[in-house]
Amino acid sequence: MKVNAAGRWVPDEINNHPIIPYQGVGKHIPRGRKAAPPVVSCANYPTDGDKVIPTLRQALKLAGLRDGMTISTHHHFRDGDKLTNQLFDTIADMGVKDIRWFPSASFPCHAPIIKHLESGVVHHIEGSMNGPLGEFCTRGKMKGQGVLRSHGGRYRAVQDGEVHIDIAVIAAPTADPFGNANALYGKSACGSLMFALADSQYADKVIVVTDNLVPFPCIPWQIQGNYVDYVVVMDEIGDPSKIISGTTKVTRSPARLLIAELTARFIKETGIMKDGFSFQAGAGGTSLAFVVYLKRMMQEAGVKAGWVRGGSTKYLVELLEKGLTGAILDGQTFDLDGVRSMRDNPNHVWTSPFTSYSYHGKGHFASMVDVVVLGATEVDTNFNANVVTHSDGVLLHGIGGWQDCLFSKCTILAVPSFRGRIPIIVDRVTTLCGPGELIDVVVTERGIAINPRREDLLEAVRGSSLPIRPIEEIKEEVEKICGGPPVPPKVDKNRVVAAVQWVDGTVIDVVKMKID
Amino acid sequence: MVVNAEVGKKGESSDCWVRLELLPRGGISLKLKSKVGSMYGDSIRGLAKEMMEFFDIENASLEIEDEGALPFALKARIESAVKKCLPSLKKEFLGEVLSENLYGVERDRFRRSRLYVPGDQPRLIINSGLYQPDGIILDLEDSVAPGEKGSARFMVRNALREVDFRGAERMVRINQLPMGLADLEFVVPHGVHTILIPKCEDERTVQEVDAKVQSLQKEYKVKGEIYLMPIIETALGVINAYRIATSSPRVVALTIGLEDFTADIGTERTKAGEESRLARQTVVLAARAAGIQPIDSVYSDLADEEGLQESVREAKALGFEGKGCIHPSQIRIIHQGFAPTEREIEWAKRVSMALAKAQQEGKGVVALGNKMIDPPVVKRAERILKLAMLNGQLSADWKGREDES
Numbered sequence: 001m002k003v004n005a006a007g008r009w010v011p012d013e014i015n016n017h018p019i020i021p022y023q024g025v026g027k028h029i030p031r032g033r034k035a036a037p038p039v040v041s042c043a044n045y046p047t048d049g050d051k052v053i054p055t056l057r058q059a060l061k062l063a064g065l066r067d068g069m070t071i072s073t074h075h076h077f078r079d080g081d082k083l084t085n086q087l088f089d090t091i092a093d094m095g096v097k098d099i100r101w102f103p104s105a106s107f108p109c110h111a112p113i114i115k116h117l118e119s120g121v122v123h124h125i126e127g128s129m130n131g132p133l134g135e136f137c138t139r140g141k142m143k144g145q146g147v148l149r150s151h152g153g154r155y156r157a158v159q160d161g162e163v164h165i166d167i168a169v170i171a172a173p174t175a176d177p178f179g180n181a182n183a184l185y186g187k188s189a190c191g192s193l194m195f196a197l198a199d200s201q202y203a204d205k206v207i208v209v210t211d212n213l214v215p216f217p218c219i220p221w222q223i224q225g226n227y228v229d230y231v232v233v234m235d236e237i238g239d240p241s242k243i244i245s246g247t248t249k250v251t252r253s254p255a256r257l258l259i260a261e262l263t264a265r266f267i268k269e270t271g272i273m274k275d276g277f278s279f280q281a282g283a284g285g286t287s288l289a290f291v292v293y294l295k296r297m298m299q300e301a302g303v304k305a306g307w308v309r310g311g312s313t314k315y316l317v318e319l320l321e322k323g324l325t326g327a328i329l330d331g332q333t334f335d336l337d338g339v340r341s342m343r344d345n346p347n348h349v350w351t352s353p354f355t356s357y358s359y360h361g362k363g364h365f366a367s368m369v370d371v372v373v374l375g376a377t378e379v380d381t382n383f384n385a386n387v388v389t390h391s392d393g394v395l396l397h398g399i400g401g402w403q404d405c406l407f408s409k410c411t412i413l414a415v416p417s418f419r420g421r422i423p424i425i426v427d428r429v430t431t432l433c434g435p436g437e438l439i440d441v442v443v444t445e446r447g448i449a450i451n452p453r454r455e456d457l458l459e460a461v462r463g464s465s466l467p468i469r470p471i472e473e474i475k476e477e478v479e480k481i482c483g484g485p486p487v488p489p490k491v492d493k494n495r496v497v498a499a500v501q502w503v504d505g506t507v508i509d510v511v512k513m514k515i516d
Numbered sequence: 517m518v519v520n521a522e523v524g525k526k527g528e529s530s531d532c533w534v535r536l537e538l539l540p541r542g543g544i545s546l547k548l549k550s551k552v553g554s555m556y557g558d559s560i561r562g563l564a565k566e567m568m569e570f571f572d573i574e575n576a577s578l579e580i581e582d583e584g585a586l587p588f589a590l591k592a593r594i595e596s597a598v599k600k601c602l603p604s605l606k607k608e609f610l611g612e613v614l615s616e617n618l619y620g621v622e623r624d625r626f627r628r629s630r631l632y633v634p635g636d637q638p639r640l641i642i643n644s645g646l647y648q649p650d651g652i653i654l655d656l657e658d659s660v661a662p663g664e665k666g667s668a669r670f671m672v673r674n675a676l677r678e679v680d681f682r683g684a685e686r687m688v689r690i691n692q693l694p695m696g697l698a699d700l701e702f703v704v705p706h707g708v709h710t711i712l713i714p715k716c717e718d719e720r721t722v723q724e725v726d727a728k729v730q731s732l733q734k735e736y737k738v739k740g741e742i743y744l745m746p747i748i749e750t751a752l753g754v755i756n757a758y759r760i761a762t763s764s765p766r767v768v769a770l771t772i773g774l775e776d777f778t779a780d781i782g783t784e785r786t787k788a789g790e791e792s793r794l795a796r797q798t799v800v801l802a803a804r805a806a807g808i809q810p811i812d813s814v815y816s817d818l819a820d821e822e823g824l825q826e827s828v829r830e831a832k833a834l835g836f837e838g839k840g841c842i843h844p845s846q847i848r849i850i851h852q853g854f855a856p857t858e859r860e861i862e863w864a865k866r867v868s869m870a871l872a873k874a875q876q877e878g879k880g881v882v883a884l885g886n887k888m889i890d891p892p893v894v895k896r897a898e899r900i901l902k903l904a905m906l907n908g909q910l911s912a913d914w915k916g917r918e919d920e921s
Binding site (some may be wrong): 254255257258391392393419420421422445446465477481482483484486487489490516 | 529530551552554555556557558559583584585586587642643646647680843844845908
């Protein structure tokens with residue numbers, strides 16, 4: 001065990017591999033060359049381009065599936081994913097064990113994976129662990145240790161050779177027999193397939209699974225067939241009603257509406273909202289409300305954004321169609337308006353974790369965004385924040401693009417000051433995911449706290465009617481309401497169940513086994 | 517002896533369900549199931565134990581199912597269960613009054629918006645001050661189910677003491693008499709500013725409330741004024757509006773409840789509101805004649821922002837000074853609707869300057885151009901300026917700025 005640059009104890013090894021402790025923002029400089037997949041030859045692939053294999057089981061067999069391999073999947077279908085569970089049922093049926101599952105994210109629909117974790121088919125998960133999987137892992141029931149990475153961190157890990165994918169299984173709403181695939185058409189259309197980009201480029205074997213096989217050429221190809229080994233057609237790989245999730249509704253909670261409005265006003269009154277500016281907000285109810293307020297303010301002031309970053313929804317599409325933004329650079333698409341716009345509007349472009357987020361590239365979009373609005377489960381008085389566990393220490397969310405987005409010119413956490421009875425502002429976050437030096441503003445319904453490092457922002461709001469308050473003051477008020485700070489979770493100090501990586505692959509914190 | 521009581525609802529977020537059973541022996545057994553158990557379990561158990569000791573309960577089984585209730589709500593639910601078992605118990609388990617809540621309100625303060633909050637829903641109470649309504653009504657009447665009335669009293673009492681209302685006028689709508697008189701014991705000693713009396717039909721109702729308020733103020737040595745706001749909700753109430761408005765010096769405003777009123781006169785409430793126009797105008801006249809504020813009913817279609825805007829415009833035109841709100845999102849629209857127009861502000865500034873000039877010159881008569889200005893006009897101008905300053909439409913030192921220019 002050693003203490004990393006953020007003051008957190010981290011082990012020497014995770015899953016028996018040595019780790020690099022977090023060194024500070026921009027401090028760890030990588031060396032060496034990128035990973036590379038094996039050289040292959042057209043001589044070994046059908047000259048007519050038909051790579052269709054009758055069943056997933058046969059494709060896995062042809063791909064050389066065996067014990068201990070790393071299998072990747074992707075969360076483009078969100079909670080409507082029907083492929084991953086079928087995939088692991090098949091792997092179990094083939095008698096294979098100790099798989100490292102490397103999803104780009106997991107959802108509550110993946111709870112059935114627990115039985116494969118219990119039986120030893122899956123050894124451990126490297127990816128987000130939500131809901132039942134998070135509970136399972138936090139209770140120390142997983143054979144190996146979990147590793148949590150951001151979207152950019154996942155791309156980077158594959159590119160750097162930190163994670164070698166043996167078989168990538170890509171669920172594609174539309175594909176042709178050659179393996180070209182997109183997510184713009186078909187009953188499971190979900191926008192883009194870019195979370196699978198690294199997998200297609202670097203995995204040893206790539207299987208595309210589709211429920212909508214079209215004749216060559218599948219246009220446009222988001223995933224290039226030249227990377228693909230096998231194509232499998234299945235009846236049902238997604239549930240369209242859950243792919244377009246119910247989370248994309250503007251909140252009706254008055255407190256959250258207030259947070260959203262204060263956030264928009266902050267951006268306006270600091271002068272960040274000006275012609276040509278850029279912003280990113282997620283698809284949660286508060287973020288959507290924020291976009292609605294900001295749009296109104298932009299219209300009133302006659303301001304147009306240069307570009308905005310998705311997760312796109314109909315609210316961003318409206319901005320684009322009304323000429324209030326020049327472009328949408330979209331990481332994932334949350335509703336059908338978003339899918340339609342991406343398909344039809346040349347200024348609505350899909351981006352990948354490589355272009356947007358990966359820290360080991362020649363720059364990334366994230367740092368060019370003027371302002372980003374994010375959530376968090378906890379934030380401390382030094383603006384360090386948590387996004388993976390709640391104060392009870394149980395893994396509940398993935399990192400998503402959250403860490404990557406912190407590099408924006410102004411990072412705002414828009415959060416309620418307490419949830420139920422649990423204060424959000426604490427002395428020390430349960431799990432550290434983002435360093436305070438990158439977090440500039442915390443907007444709550446009880447006031448806006450600005451990181452004292454950002455003297456420019458403090459200066460910009462001087463004299464405004466915004467409720468600017470020291471973060472300690474909001475914390476004290478909320479603790480009074482909630483009856484004191486939450487008691488930290490009881491954990492087994494010697495049992496690390498998961499590691500949280502920083503964007504550069506160093507370990508910023510760990511999650512320990514909960515024991516009450 | 518077996519006495520038991522249940523209060524609260526299971527599964528209600530930010531609230532809790534409590535069951536208390538008094539037993540002849542066996543000490544206190546506590547069964548706690550809490551959504552925030554790992555973080556606040558010890559705190560909840562400590563509170564439960566403290567309250568059992570406070571109420572001298574030595575043998576009982578206490579079950580709590582908690583969905584993250586805040587302390588003021590937990591205390592209210594537990595005490596309510598105790599008092600259901602032991603109705604003659606006089607002792608009260610009171611939290612400290614929040615220092616932020618030690619403020620009074622002026623008799624003629626602005627009452628543009630008053631936000632109704634169900635008195636038994638702690639989740640909605642806790643943030644109500646954040647939306648900056650002029651008044652917050654903790655409701656014990658229509659929004660509380662009959663079975664929850666008792667428990668709601670403790671919730672409202674604790675909220676008045678422990679929830680930060682951020683400068684809003686703390687109002688409570690009591691139940692119809694005689695139940696409403698008993699409600700007063702839970703609010704008068706605990707920092708209420710204004711009591712809303714529902715379904716007021718004559719001056720006697722107001723006077724009964726007035727007398728009870730007075731005796732409670734004396735008994736509990738309550739400092740500060742407590743005001744009354746009768747709600748007229750029947751044809752008879754409208755007919756008696758002036759007598760109600762003048763029934764007690766505590767009455768500061770008169771309002772009308774249109775849902776019940778339209779039912780009482782045998783019709784339906786419409787958006788245009790033709791059916792209640794005479795009644796609303798009667799309320800305005802009665803209130804103005806009595807020198808108090810006329811306040812309009814609520815607008816109940818939450819989704820219809822434009823309808824609300826129109827309704828506020830109409831209310832202002834009729835002479836009303838405020839409207840009720842059933843959701844925080846209505847507050848801003850109402851404040852905007854009652855905000856003085858540029859033209860009104862300019863006029864009020866001219867009146868104010870003319871007044872200052874007359875005073876400077878020692879003249880008894882104020883004139884604007886060749887028009888004489890009487891005291892009611894001056895008063896209206898002053899109120900417009902005050903509201904403009906409150907809204908940030910006019911800076912507090914506007915006179916100095918005018919002189920410079």
